[in-house]
Amino acid sequence: MLPVSKPLEHVEISRFRITITTGRLIRFQVFPSKRPNKF
Structure with missing residues (x-):
């Protein structure tokens, strides 16, 4: 038995x-679509 x-x-x-x-x-999905230059 392992401890909890x-x-x-x-x-x-x-x-x-x-x-x-x-x-x-x-x-990677949201920011490149809205702001490709800024992360």
């Missing part, structure tokens, strides 16, 4: 990575 803290930390890290990847995708 490890799965929770793993889920938080996975969510953090997912938010970073989605943020990057949104930046």
Whole structure:
């Protein structure tokens, strides 16, 4: 049996990575379409 803290930390890290990847995708999709010169 694993302790409760490890799965929770793993889920938080996975969510953090997912938010970073989605943020990057949104930046590359939204900002070039609205402002191609400014990021």
